[in-house]
Amino acid sequence: MKYAFPLAAVIALVLIALIGVQIPGMQYLFGVAIPYLAMALFLGGFCYRVIYWAKSPVPFKIPTTCGQGYSLPWVKQDKLEAPVNTGQVIARLFLEIFLFRSLWRNTKATVHSGPKLTYESSKWLWLFGILFHYSFLVIIIRHMRYFLDPVPWLVSFVETADSLLEIGSPLMYTTDVVIILGLLFLLARRLFNPQVRYISLSNDYFPLFLILAICITGILMRYGLRTNVDIVAIKQLAVGLVTFSPTIVAEISSLFYVHLFLVCVLLAYFPFSKLMHLGGVFLSPTRNMANDSRMKRHINPWNPDIKPHSYAAYEDEFREDMVEQGIPVEKELPPKAND
Amino acid sequence: MYDSGKIIPGLLIFVLFVTIPIWYNRGTAQAVPEIVLPKDVESCVLPLAAIRSDHMKLLMTWRDDVLRDGDRSTFEIEGKQYQKSLTLTCLQCHANKEQFCDPCHTYVAVRQPNCWDCHFAPVE
Numbered sequence: 001m002k003y004a005f006p007l008a009a010v011i012a013l014v015l016i017a018l019i020g021v022q023i024p025g026m027q028y029l030f031g032v033a034i035p036y037l038a039m040a041l042f043l044g045g046f047c048y049r050v051i052y053w054a055k056s057p058v059p060f061k062i063p064t065t066c067g068q069g070y071s072l073p074w075v076k077q078d079k080l081e082a083p084v085n086t087g088q089v090i091a092r093l094f095l096e097i098f099l100f101r102s103l104w105r106n107t108k109a110t111v112h113s114g115p116k117l118t119y120e121s122s123k124w125l126w127l128f129g130i131l132f133h134y135s136f137l138v139i140i141i142r143h144m145r146y147f148l149d150p151v152p153w154l155v156s157f158v159e160t161a162d163s164l165l166e167i168g169s170p171l172m173y174t175t176d177v178v179i180i181l182g183l184l185f186l187l188a189r190r191l192f193n194p195q196v197r198y199i200s201l202s203n204d205y206f207p208l209f210l211i212l213a214i215c216i217t218g219i220l221m222r223y224g225l226r227t228n229v230d231i232v233a234i235k236q237l238a239v240g241l242v243t244f245s246p247t248i249v250a251e252i253s254s255l256f257y258v259h260l261f262l263v264c265v266l267l268a269y270f271p272f273s274k275l276m277h278l279g280g281v282f283l284s285p286t287r288n289m290a291n292d293s294r295m296k297r298h299i300n301p302w303n304p305d306i307k308p309h310s311y312a313a314y315e316d317e318f319r320e321d322m323v324e325q326g327i328p329v330e331k332e333l334p335p336k337a338n339d
Numbered sequence: 340m341y342d343s344g345k346i347i348p349g350l351l352i353f354v355l356f357v358t359i360p361i362w363y364n365r366g367t368a369q370a371v372p373e374i375v376l377p378k379d380v381e382s383c384v385l386p387l388a389a390i391r392s393d394h395m396k397l398l399m400t401w402r403d404d405v406l407r408d409g410d411r412s413t414f415e416i417e418g419k420q421y422q423k424s425l426t427l428t429c430l431q432c433h434a435n436k437e438q439f440c441d442p443c444h445t446y447v448a449v450r451q452p453n454c455w456d457c458h459f460a461p462v463e
Contacts, residue, residue, distance in 0.1 A: 043357060046350075047350055050346060051350075054340045054342060054343065055340050144359075146447070148360055149446070150445075151445075156450075159448060159450065163450060166453070169399040228388065231443075232443055232447060242360035242361050283346075301341060
């Protein structure tokens with residue numbers, strides 16, 4: 001039942017915006033004040049989390065390797081799985097971030113009669129994960145047409161490419177379909193896979209429901225409930241927000257305010273949730289460290305500063321006491337003057 | 340703080356990237372598009388709100404009716420007969436594409452509709 005509370009929370013958020021915006025004057029709260037607050041929380045919280053992580057020392061060299069490490073010249077090193085220098089680490093991180101390479105290794109364990117345990121490659125999570133993330137990226141780029149004036153070439157190009165299939169009117173965006181498919185898979189996986197369901201928490205379900213609600217309200221505004229979704233007034237508001245002179249010139253559909261409010265909730269929630277894997281992927285010691293512990297000495301940053309202390313120096317320090325206690329010394333005490 | 344030489348520039352790039360809309364617009368909004376409405380006509384084929392939200396659907400319905408189904412029947416609004424036609428109905432009043440269609444389409448980067456794949460934009 002860990003999905004019930006997040007679902008109820010998202011429904012409550014929808015209702016808050018839907019009802020709240022009916023009150024005269026509240027359009028400025030939902031259209032101006034909350035977006036600014038959410039953006040401030042997003043940027044401030046993001047920087048806070050990254051700096052908080054950066055303050056944590058990494059005591060050990062802990063890259064996860066899953067290939068042949070650097071060895072003798074005739075042993076072929078797996079440069080991506082066991083990187084030894086910055087270049088190889090960057091290549092590994094690049095492929096991790098852009099192609100989700102570690103998910104490509106995902107396996108599914110099944111117990112057959114016997115009992116016999118088998119592991120087989122399972123790429124569905126990789127496929128729907130990458131579809132979801134890239135759709136989200138394209139959708140964000142597309143939305144820049146509301147914030148940038150004049151609209152740059154790249155944004156128009158992405159928008160054209162996304163609606164290239166020319167289905168329906170207004171034209172269907174491929175990413176709208178794909179992101180919903182991706183989200184539904186990621187949700188179904190948590191609900192129907194017993195192992196994943198067991199480890200899923202409320203804070204795993206909440207972002208899924210929230211992003212799903214954002215997508216559904218956005219899709220409804222484009223293809224369904226178009227009344228009063230005045231795109232020119234919406235762009236005026238969006239450009240007003242980023243030029244710090246926001247205005248709401250016309251009556252805009254409350255569906256738009258619901259969409260905007262949910263996006264604001266997502267932005268404000270982002271830095272304090274698992275969604276911070278956006279920043280965290282760069283700061284994962286298991287990914288961003290080189291497997292060079294036999295080439296370079298990794299010094300634990302919290303080691304106390306201990307000076308070397310040789311036996312000769314030790315004896316110099318304690319010679320008198322040693323002689324007094326009858327412990328043999330390598331160098332005798334200097335003869336006393338009054339002898 | 341460890342690795343500040345890499346993390347601080349990385350964070351700066353992230354913040355600058357997220358705030359691109361602020362730098363790009365440089366604090367000034369461009370003029371909002373103003374469309375020139377025909378002077379001597381009072382009403383359109385649909386009410387203003389419906390035209391604003393659904394004009395693309397109406398044009399596509401007309402195209403499908405006329406060109407794909409061969410249904411050239413007219414429809415009546417306030418005692419006046421209209422044809423399902425971009426050229427013979429819409430463009431009669433809104434004769435200037437640059438002044439009537441383009442301002443909004445350019446402002447919000449709505450793709451150039453495929454009306455003009457077949458139709459000529461009227462010449463003044």
